[in-house]
Amino acid sequence: MAGRRPGRNSVAIALAVALLVVAPPLLPSYWVGLLTQMVILAILAMSLDILLGYTGLPSLGHAAFFGVAAYAVAVLSVRYGANFWVCVLGGILIGTLLSAVLGLIVSHVRDVYFLMITLAIGMVLWGLGHRWIPVTGGDNGISGIPPLEVHAGLPFQGPLALHYATLVVFLICAGLMRLVVRSPFGLTLRGIRENEGRMKSLGFNTWLHCYLSFVVAGAFASVSGVMWAYYNGFVSPTYLDLTASSELFLMVTLGGPSTLVGPMIGAGAIVLLKNVMSAYTARWLLILGIVYIVAILAAPQGLWNLRKRPSA
Amino acid sequence: MEPEKTTFRLKVDTRYVVSGFSRTTLVAATLLTAVCVLGAQTQGPIRIGFLTPLSGANAQNGRDILNGFVLALEETGYRSGGREIQLMVEDDEAIPAVGLTKARKLVESDRVHFMAGALLSSTGYALAPYIHSMKIPMIYPVVSADDLTQRARSPWIVRTGWTGSQPNHPFGEYAYHAMRLRTIATIALDYAFGWEAVGGFKRTFEAEGGRITRQLWTPLSVHDFAPYLASIPRNVDAVYALFLGRTALQFMRQYEEYGLKDRIPLIGQGTTTDEHVLPAMGDEALGAVTVLHYSAALQNPANLKFAAAYRSRFTRVPSYYSDGGYTSGKWAVAAIEALQGQVEDRNVLLDAMRKAKPADLPRGPVELDEYGNPIENIYVRRVERVNGQLQNTVIQVFPRVSQFWKYNPADYLREPLYDR
Known part of the structure; x- marks a missing residue:
C-alpha cells in the first residue's frame, strides 16, 4: 500500500503542476497572483500534513513558523538591507531553529495537550509580533519588502516570474516532503500515529521521531513563510494569529490528511472559495461555513480520501 | 482490492481537478474578453474600487465608511463628469494580507480607475507599497497612521481623513x-x-x-x-x-x-x-x-443636510467614519468633475484629486497639504x-x-x- 499510494499521488501532482505551468500566461495577472498564493499556502498546508496527518500531532500554532520566517525576511531586507540569499536562508534558518527549540517542549505531549501547547506557543509568538515594536513594527507590521524577482536579480519580472519561481520552490519542497513521508522515517511516523505504545515496544524512539517530524514541518513552513513575505511585500501580526493557524488546519482536514496531495487541494480550494465568493456576495462567510460543514459531514476524511473505502 | 481503489480514485480526482481548471479558464477567458471590450471603448463607466471591512469585529465601522461613500455617490445618481460611476466593493476583513489580495483584484482584474477605503492603519501600511508600485490613486478616508503622509508617504495616497495626532x-x-x-x-x-x-x-x-x-x-x-x-x-x-x-x-x-x-x-x-x-x-x-475633526452635532448647513440624509437612509446617527466615507466620496466626485470624466490618465487624475476642493463638506472646509493630508x-x-x-x-x-x-x-x- 505504501508503495502504491505515492505513485498515484505523483500522477496527480504531475497533472496539477502541468496546469500550474501552462495556465498562467493565459490568465490575467490577478489570477496568476491567486495561483501563486495557492502554491505558497499549499507548501504550508503540506508541511502541517506531515505533523497532523502522518504523525497525528494536531498543531494549532503552525502558522507561527510561517510567520516568524516571514518576519525574518522582512527585518533582514527592510531594516538591514540584507541581500537575497541572506534573507532566504536567514528566514528558513530562524524558522527551523525556532521549531527545533519549541519542539523540545511540545514533543513530550500528545493529542489535546499538544493542541493546547501549540495554541499557547502560537499566541505567545503572535503577542511578540504585536508588542516587540522596535523589531516587528507592532500592529502596523513591516512593509516595503522588495519583490522576489528584483531582490534575487532574476532576468524576468512581474507576476509570471514570481509565479514560476514559486512553482520551482513548491516542486522542490513537495518532492522532499514526499521523500520524507515515503522513507522508513515516514513509515515510523505513521506507526506512531496508529499506535505509539506498540512502536515503543518495538524499540523505536518515538519522542525523537515526533521531535524530528515537528522540526521538518517547521522547516517547510518556514520556506512557505519566506515566499509569502516576498509575495505580499509586507508582514503583520495577522500572519501569526490563531485565525491563520486554524484556517491552515481547515485546509489540511478539508483536503484530506496524510496524503500531501489533499492539503494541496485544500489550500487551493479555500483560497479560491474565499476570493471568488467574496466578490459576489457579502454573505460569503456564511457560504464558506456551509461548505466546511458539508465537507465535514460528507467527507470526514477530506476530499482526497473521499472514495477511500473503510479499511478492512 | 488496492488496484481497483487506485483507478477509481484517480478518475474521480482527475475530473475534480480538470473541471476546476476549466471553470477557472472560463472565468479567465470571460474576464479577458471583458477587459478587451472595456479597453476598446474608452467611455465606459468610471470604475471605483472600494475596500472596507464588512465582516469580523470591525464590520460596523467599515460599514459606516461604505455607507457614507455610497450616500455621496447616490447624491450624484451615480453619474459624474458625464459618465456613469460603477462602485466595486470588496471586504478586506480588516486583515492586511486580505486587503492586499482584494486590492490586486480591483486593480488588475476589475481595472478600476482608482480606489478608496481601508479602516485599519495596518491595512493602510500594507497597501501603500502596492499602490505606489502600480501607480493607482487611492483615497484613505479614515486610516490615520501619521507616517502615511509623513515619513513614509506616497504621492499616490490621498488622505481625506486625518492623522491620529492631528486633533x-x-x-x-x-x-x-x-x-x-x-x-x-x-x-x-x-x-x-x-x-x-x-x-x-x-x-x-x-x-x-x-x-x-x-x-x-x-x-x-x-x-x-x-x-x-x-x-x-x-x-x-x-x-x-x-x-x-x-x-x-x-x-x-x-x-x-x-x-x-x-x-x-x-x-x-x-x-x-x-x-x-x-x-x-x-x-x-x-x-x-x-x-x-467631526461631530454629528455640527450646526453648519452641510452637516445638517448630511446628518438628516444619513439618518433617513441608514437609520443611524452618522459617525466620524460615515463622515469620512462621505467626504472621500465628495472628493472623488469633485476630481472626476474637474476632469469632466476623463479619468483614464492616472497622473492627471491624481493631480486633480490633490487639487480637489469639494464645497459644502459636513466637517467644514478641507484642503490637502503638499504631503497629501487634510488641513481641516x-x-x-x-x-x-x-x-x-x-x-x-x-x-x-x-x-x-x-x-x-x-x-x-x-x-x-x-x-x-x-x-x-
Missing part, C-alpha cells in the same frame, strides 16, 4: 489654557493609533507647562478595566482616554462605577465618544470633553444630552489645523514618530 496638538494647548488642567494621566489602547494620539497631546500639553504624570496602556483585547482604573493616580486634574468600539463603552461604564466620573474630569480622543458608540452609552458619558477644522466637543439624545456639542473650533500644527514640517519630519 491632539491643539487639544493639548486647549487643555492647559482653556480647561486650566496642569496634571493629567492618560489611558489608551496599546497600538500605534493610541501612541500617536497620546504622543501628540503630550507634546503640546507639556510644551505649555503641563505634566503627564502617568501613562497607562491597555491591550486591544482588554475586557476588564479594574486593574487600570485602580492605578490611575487620584490627584490628577483630568484623565485622558483613548478607546473605540466595545472598549469605549466598557471604559465609560467602569469609569463611572469606580466613582471616578465625579472626582476626575474625563477628556480624550474623539473616538472615545464618537457617534459609532455614543448612542449605546448612558449618563456615564455626560461631560466628557473629546477632540476630533478641529472641534473640541462636550457630551451633552439634547432632546433626550447624547450628542457631541462643539465647544471650541480650531480652524485650518495641519498635521504639523504650528511646527515647521521639515523639522517635524526629522523627529521620530510618536511611540510609547
Whole structure:
C-alpha cells in the first residue's frame, strides 16, 4: 500500500503542476497572483500534513513558523538591507531553529495537550509580533519588502516570474516532503500515529521521531513563510494569529490528511472559495461555513480520501 | 482490492481537478474578453474600487465608511463628469494580507480607475507599497497612521481623513489654557493609533507647562478595566482616554462605577465618544470633553443636510467614519468633475484629486497639504444630552489645523514618530 499510494499521488501532482505551468500566461495577472498564493499556502498546508496527518500531532500554532520566517525576511531586507540569499536562508534558518527549540517542549505531549501547547506557543509568538515594536513594527507590521524577482536579480519580472519561481520552490519542497513521508522515517511516523505504545515496544524512539517530524514541518513552513513575505511585500501580526493557524488546519482536514496531495487541494480550494465568493456576495462567510460543514459531514476524511473505502 | 481503489480514485480526482481548471479558464477567458471590450471603448463607466471591512469585529465601522461613500455617490445618481460611476466593493476583513489580495483584484482584474477605503492603519501600511508600485490613486478616508503622509508617504495616497495626532496638538494647548488642567494621566489602547494620539497631546500639553504624570496602556483585547482604573493616580486634574468600539463603552461604564466620573474630569480622543458608540452609552458619558475633526452635532448647513440624509437612509446617527466615507466620496466626485470624466490618465487624475476642493463638506472646509493630508477644522466637543439624545456639542473650533500644527514640517519630519 505504501508503495502504491505515492505513485498515484505523483500522477496527480504531475497533472496539477502541468496546469500550474501552462495556465498562467493565459490568465490575467490577478489570477496568476491567486495561483501563486495557492502554491505558497499549499507548501504550508503540506508541511502541517506531515505533523497532523502522518504523525497525528494536531498543531494549532503552525502558522507561527510561517510567520516568524516571514518576519525574518522582512527585518533582514527592510531594516538591514540584507541581500537575497541572506534573507532566504536567514528566514528558513530562524524558522527551523525556532521549531527545533519549541519542539523540545511540545514533543513530550500528545493529542489535546499538544493542541493546547501549540495554541499557547502560537499566541505567545503572535503577542511578540504585536508588542516587540522596535523589531516587528507592532500592529502596523513591516512593509516595503522588495519583490522576489528584483531582490534575487532574476532576468524576468512581474507576476509570471514570481509565479514560476514559486512553482520551482513548491516542486522542490513537495518532492522532499514526499521523500520524507515515503522513507522508513515516514513509515515510523505513521506507526506512531496508529499506535505509539506498540512502536515503543518495538524499540523505536518515538519522542525523537515526533521531535524530528515537528522540526521538518517547521522547516517547510518556514520556506512557505519566506515566499509569502516576498509575495505580499509586507508582514503583520495577522500572519501569526490563531485565525491563520486554524484556517491552515481547515485546509489540511478539508483536503484530506496524510496524503500531501489533499492539503494541496485544500489550500487551493479555500483560497479560491474565499476570493471568488467574496466578490459576489457579502454573505460569503456564511457560504464558506456551509461548505466546511458539508465537507465535514460528507467527507470526514477530506476530499482526497473521499472514495477511500473503510479499511478492512 | 488496492488496484481497483487506485483507478477509481484517480478518475474521480482527475475530473475534480480538470473541471476546476476549466471553470477557472472560463472565468479567465470571460474576464479577458471583458477587459478587451472595456479597453476598446474608452467611455465606459468610471470604475471605483472600494475596500472596507464588512465582516469580523470591525464590520460596523467599515460599514459606516461604505455607507457614507455610497450616500455621496447616490447624491450624484451615480453619474459624474458625464459618465456613469460603477462602485466595486470588496471586504478586506480588516486583515492586511486580505486587503492586499482584494486590492490586486480591483486593480488588475476589475481595472478600476482608482480606489478608496481601508479602516485599519495596518491595512493602510500594507497597501501603500502596492499602490505606489502600480501607480493607482487611492483615497484613505479614515486610516490615520501619521507616517502615511509623513515619513513614509506616497504621492499616490490621498488622505481625506486625518492623522491620529492631528486633533491632539491643539487639544493639548486647549487643555492647559482653556480647561486650566496642569496634571493629567492618560489611558489608551496599546497600538500605534493610541501612541500617536497620546504622543501628540503630550507634546503640546507639556510644551505649555503641563505634566503627564502617568501613562497607562491597555491591550486591544482588554475586557476588564479594574486593574487600570485602580492605578490611575487620584490627584490628577483630568484623565485622558483613548478607546473605540466595545472598549469605549466598557471604559465609560467602569469609569463611572469606580466613582471616578465625579472626582476626575474625563477628556480624550474623539473616538472615545464618537457617534459609532455614543448612542449605546448612558449618563456615564455626560461631560466628557473629546477632540476630533467631526461631530454629528455640527450646526453648519452641510452637516445638517448630511446628518438628516444619513439618518433617513441608514437609520443611524452618522459617525466620524460615515463622515469620512462621505467626504472621500465628495472628493472623488469633485476630481472626476474637474476632469469632466476623463479619468483614464492616472497622473492627471491624481493631480486633480490633490487639487480637489469639494464645497459644502459636513466637517467644514478641507484642503490637502503638499504631503497629501487634510488641513481641516478641529472641534473640541462636550457630551451633552439634547432632546433626550447624547450628542457631541462643539465647544471650541480650531480652524485650518495641519498635521504639523504650528511646527515647521521639515523639522517635524526629522523627529521620530510618536511611540510609547
